[in-house]
Amino acid sequence: MKPRTLFEKLWDAHVVLPATSDTPAVIYIDLHLIHEVTSPQAFTILRDAKLRVRRPERTVATMDHSTPTTPRGSDGRIPILDAQAAKQIGQLETNCGDFGIELHALGSDGQGIVHVIGPELGVTQPGMTIVCGDSHTSTHGAFGALAFGIGTSEVSHVLATQSLLQQRPKTLAVTVDGTLRHGVTAKDLILAVIARLGIGGGTGHVIEYRGPAIRALSMEERMTVCNMSIEAGARAGMIAPDETTYQYLAGRPRAPQGAAWDKAVAAWKLLPGDEGATFDREEHFDAATLEPMITYGTNPGMGMAIGASVPAPKGASDEKALAYMGLKAHQSLLGHGIDVVFIGSCTNSRISDLRQAATVFRGHKVAKNVRALIVPGSQRIKKQAEAEGLDKIFRDAGADWREAGCSMCIAMNGDQLAPGQYAVSTSNRNFEGRQGAGGRTFLASPLTAAAAAITGKITDARTLLG
Amino acid sequence: MEAIRTFSSKTVVLPIENVDTDQIIPARFLKTTSKQGLGKQLFSDWRYDGSGQPKADFVLNRPEAQGASVLVAGDNFGCGSSREHAPWALYDYGFRAVVSTTIADIFRSNALKNGLLPIIVDQALHGHLVAAPGTTVTISLETQTIALPDGTTAKFSVEPFARYCLLNGIDELQFLLSQDDAIKTFEARSSA
Numbered sequence: 001m002k003p004r005t006l007f008e009k010l011w012d013a014h015v016v017l018p019a020t021s022d023t024p025a026v027i028y029i030d031l032h033l034i035h036e037v038t039s040p041q042a043f044t045i046l047r048d049a050k051l052r053v054r055r056p057e058r059t060v061a062t063m064d065h066s067t068p069t070t071p072r073g074s075d076g077r078i079p080i081l082d083a084q085a086a087k088q089i090g091q092l093e094t095n096c097g098d099f100g101i102e103l104h105a106l107g108s109d110g111q112g113i114v115h116v117i118g119p120e121l122g123v124t125q126p127g128m129t130i131v132c133g134d135s136h137t138s139t140h141g142a143f144g145a146l147a148f149g150i151g152t153s154e155v156s157h158v159l160a161t162q163s164l165l166q167q168r169p170k171t172l173a174v175t176v177d178g179t180l181r182h183g184v185t186a187k188d189l190i191l192a193v194i195a196r197l198g199i200g201g202g203t204g205h206v207i208e209y210r211g212p213a214i215r216a217l218s219m220e221e222r223m224t225v226c227n228m229s230i231e232a233g234a235r236a237g238m239i240a241p242d243e244t245t246y247q248y249l250a251g252r253p254r255a256p257q258g259a260a261w262d263k264a265v266a267a268w269k270l271l272p273g274d275e276g277a278t279f280d281r282e283e284h285f286d287a288a289t290l291e292p293m294i295t296y297g298t299n300p301g302m303g304m305a306i307g308a309s310v311p312a313p314k315g316a317s318d319e320k321a322l323a324y325m326g327l328k329a330h331q332s333l334l335g336h337g338i339d340v341v342f343i344g345s346c347t348n349s350r351i352s353d354l355r356q357a358a359t360v361f362r363g364h365k366v367a368k369n370v371r372a373l374i375v376p377g378s379q380r381i382k383k384q385a386e387a388e389g390l391d392k393i394f395r396d397a398g399a400d401w402r403e404a405g406c407s408m409c410i411a412m413n414g415d416q417l418a419p420g421q422y423a424v425s426t427s428n429r430n431f432e433g434r435q436g437a438g439g440r441t442f443l444a445s446p447l448t449a450a451a452a453a454i455t456g457k458i459t460d461a462r463t464l465l466g
Numbered sequence: 467m468e469a470i471r472t473f474s475s476k477t478v479v480l481p482i483e484n485v486d487t488d489q490i491i492p493a494r495f496l497k498t499t500s501k502q503g504l505g506k507q508l509f510s511d512w513r514y515d516g517s518g519q520p521k522a523d524f525v526l527n528r529p530e531a532q533g534a535s536v537l538v539a540g541d542n543f544g545c546g547s548s549r550e551h552a553p554w555a556l557y558d559y560g561f562r563a564v565v566s567t568t569i570a571d572i573f574r575s576n577a578l579k580n581g582l583l584p585i586i587v588d589q590a591l592h593g594h595l596v597a598a599p600g601t602t603v604t605i606s607l608e609t610q611t612i613a614l615p616d617g618t619t620a621k622f623s624v625e626p627f628a629r630y631c632l633l634n635g636i637d638e639l640q641f642l643l644s645q646d647d648a649i650k651t652f653e654a655r656s657s658a
């Protein structure tokens with residue numbers, strides 16, 4: 001048999017019906033994650049057509065995008081003040097109830113950002129096809145799954161048939177050699193990859209990240225990398241499973257147990273690409289040359305080393321971006337004042353991200369006139385961080401410690417920038433208005449964000465780490 | 467869904483590159499539970515000022531843009547999130563086609579399910595369309611062509627199955643539901 005890549009093995013294993021000259025392939029979906037924002041209209045389609053959810057046990061729901069992250073009331077509940085959000089959240093509860101879907105509702109222990117709780121529960125596993133009405137579904141590819149974002153019509157297709165019509169994407173290998181230097185994180189690595197590929201550079205492709213620098217990453221770091229694949233236009237990003245993957249999954253509530261675990265691991269070990277398998281395209285990076293990264297424009301591809309100067313615009317769109325950001329070509333960003341720091345999102349809200357941020361915050365105060373918002377990705381992470389005393393470090397510094405959710409990554413829940421404000425954010429999108437109409441976002445790692453919080457300006461965190 | 471075959475319209479030109487879905491429809495409008503009425507919020511932050519008044523200099527607000535159903539956009543249109551609210555908003559506003567040099571994957575797939583044609587043309591034709599806003603183009607899904615008044619005609623490609631669905635006004639879900647036997651066979655095989 002011809003040597004196959006990880007992607008090809010997963011694709012082949014999920015073909016229900018092969019593509020014909022008239023129809024794309026029908027692909028089986030192992031796991032469907034849903035949330036309140038992109039699912040209501042899909043359930044309406046089901047109800048209108050009098051359809052059932054084909055495999056409710058393969059569907060997991062949570063609430064994250066429009067949920068408040070403000071502190072709980074004295075009754076232990078998280079109050080929802082926005083009537084529209086309350087309606088949308090109520091709708092998800094009704095839909096999950098009516099169709100028999102497991103829901104991790106607001107206020108419950110399992111609630112959190114959809115791409116954080118899947119891995120945390122252990123429902124995300126190697127070899128699976130995973131979809132969600134959310135483009136950062138690529139996160140789950142860190143486990144050697146084929147995971148991609150879909151639209152709401154497709155959400156209805158998966159609910160009703162557990163299958164999707166899909167065009168087969170091309171493959172792109174991103175190989176990262178070398179070792180990341182001290183103070184350079186997985187976030188910097190992926191921002192550097194996107195800066196090179198460009199925001200549309202991965203369109204039509206599934207990326208497989210490989211090489212020694214990728215192997216050396218923890219599961220949480222791998223999730224950060226795969227998460228942002230969509231920011232280069234790629235539908236999915238994946239990393240072949242290995243011991244790091246199995247160790248992360250072992251003992252998770254929904255991972256296979258006992259004999260089933262041994263059987264699963266044996267199957268997962270067959271997933272990595274075969275010797276001699278080829279990709280449609282290949283790109284190479286050297287981790288040792290990478291610096292902490294920061295974005296200067298209005299898409300994630302507009303990133304540079306933190307000490308570099310803003311590149312000259314290459315056309316009207318770049319000029320528009322710099323004008324929006326209030327920046328000039330050739331200026332340095334180091335020392336640029338900021339108003340808000342956001343540490344959170346499905347890119348960087350996991351326990352290791354919070355621990356990293358805490359190393360910078362410890363013993364310092366948030367700079368005057370800066371608002372720092374720290375939003376754990378899930379209720380479990382929140383508990384863990386509190387058990388480790390990280391919340392105390394953040395609170396003592398004067399930062400806001402919140403309930404779990406998407407929060408200021410998408411600014412749907414009231415956590416948002418005011419027009420003109422500058423933020424350093426660990427999230428994944430710096431589009432105009434993404435964090436609030438008129439708000440201006442610099443994307444960076446948790447280390448860089450924490451350093452900005454305590455200095456009040458864009459700072460190379462390595463100068464603080466010693 | 468309404469079938470699409472051939473239609474003519476003048477164009478609106480928005481040549482900015484990498485127009486993302488947060489520009490097409492900002493996230494704060496995603497708290498809706500229906501698909502209707504999103505056209506009012508299309509390009510909201512570019513179209514209206516802080517007090518909700520139309521900005522005179524934004525293309526969609528110009529008198530000559532009224533009634534146009536073809537949007538000529540810059541490279542990599544529709545990048546960013548998977549929100550189907552983006553094509554819903556464009557369709558609800560009245561657009562039936564987006565013409566660009568590249569279009570982001572998820573947006574393209576969503577557009578095709580909602581009667582909005584994603585049309586890829588080469589740099590030369592794109593340059594031509596950008597230089598002459600308001601040009602009347604004739605788009606035929608049957609022949610997969612876009613024709614200009616000066617006789618220039620270019621082919622575009624649409625996935626055969628999406629084209630079949632659009633031409634006949636049917637929806638992919640019906641096809642998937644009709645494949646129940648194949649899905650059952652797959653499920654039986656993979657649980658064995």
Ligand code: SF4
Pocket residue numbers: 064065113114115134136345346347405406409410427428
């Ligand atoms: S954290 Fe941001 S990017 Fe991630 S799922 Fe939520 S809104 Fe989307």
